[in-house]
Amino acid sequence: xxxxxxxxxxxxxxxxxxxVRHAAQEGDxxxxxxxxVYSALxxxxxxxxxxxxxxxxxEDARARGLDADGxxxxxxxxxxxxxxxxxxxxxxxxxxxx
Amino acid sequence: MxxxxxxxxxxxxxxxxxxxxxxxxxxxxxxxxxxxHRLACVFFYxxxxxxxxxxxxPPPDEPHLLMRWRALHDAQQCELLVCVASALRRGLLxxxxxxxxxxxxASLASxxxxxxxxxxxxxxxxxxxxxxxxx
Numbered sequence: 001x002x003x004x005x006x007x008x009x010x011x012x013x014x015x016x017x018x019x020v021r022h023a024a025q026e027g028d029x030x031x032x033x034x035x036x037v038y039s040a041l042x043x044x045x046x047x048x049x050x051x052x053x054x055x056x057x058x059e060d061a062r063a064r065g066l067d068a069d070g071x072x073x074x075x076x077x078x079x080x081x082x083x084x085x086x087x088x089x090x091x092x093x094x095x096x097x098x
Numbered sequence: 099m100x101x102x103x104x105x106x107x108x109x110x111x112x113x114x115x116x117x118x119x120x121x122x123x124x125x126x127x128x129x130x131x132x133x134x135h136r137l138a139c140v141f142f143y144x145x146x147x148x149x150x151x152x153x154x155x156p157p158p159d160e161p162h163l164l165m166r167w168r169a170l171h172d173a174q175q176c177e178l179l180v181c182v183a184s185a186l187r188r189g190l191l192x193x194x195x196x197x198x199x200x201x202x203x204a205s206l207a208s209x210x211x212x213x214x215x216x217x218x219x220x221x222x223x224x225x226x227x228x229x230x231x232x233x
Contacts, residue, residue, distance in 0.1 A: 035118075060118075096232045097232075098233055
């Protein structure tokens with residue numbers, strides 16, 4: 001059973017992403033939305049377990065001026081809201097961290 | 099490959115116009131049909147119940163969240179369920195509750211419905227996915 005972890009707080013103001021790092025299992029995915037997209041700033045997002053993909057919502061990144069090339073980590077994959085919907089369908093469950 | 103034709107329930111816990119969860123939930127909900135999925139219901143809990151305020155009157159050049167919830171209901175025939183315990187505490191009463199508490203007018207917008215927390219448990223069991231948009 002795979003889980004999509006939904007994170008809507010920035011790693012600069014919340015320790016949630018660190019907790020997610022410990023909770024995420026192989027095959028899970030992390031979805032950064034709202035202020036969670038700030039966690040993708042910089043070259044390296046903190047390491048996750050093998051085969052844990054990290055995504056960010058492009059609309060929320062664009063709204064915060066983070067959509068230009070090179071601003072967010074190359075290991076974070078951008079998806080639009082349709083891609084977000086698909087991720088919730090592909091994973092058996094979605095867990096929201098606040 | 100995404101599973102096709104899933105039934106979704108959403109849980110909205112955030113207050114409108116303070117943080118973003120209502121916007122995130124609406125945008126997600128509006129995108130479901132194009133991906134082949136169905137929105138069955140939205141459950142409003144904690145400060146999320148303020149989304150059902152009948153007298154919500156934002157400035158005309160700002161998003162009108164109540165109208166967007168109503169449009170969503172009309173477009174997808176989803177239920178808009180409001181936790182009764184959260185709502186009464188925050189002054190959101192339907193006709194029956196307003197009468198019972200001695201108020202002249204209801205403050206809960208239609209088509210939102212006051213329901214118990216049991217409806218949330220039922221939604222979680224009955225539908226394929228439950229997605230929480232937290233504060």
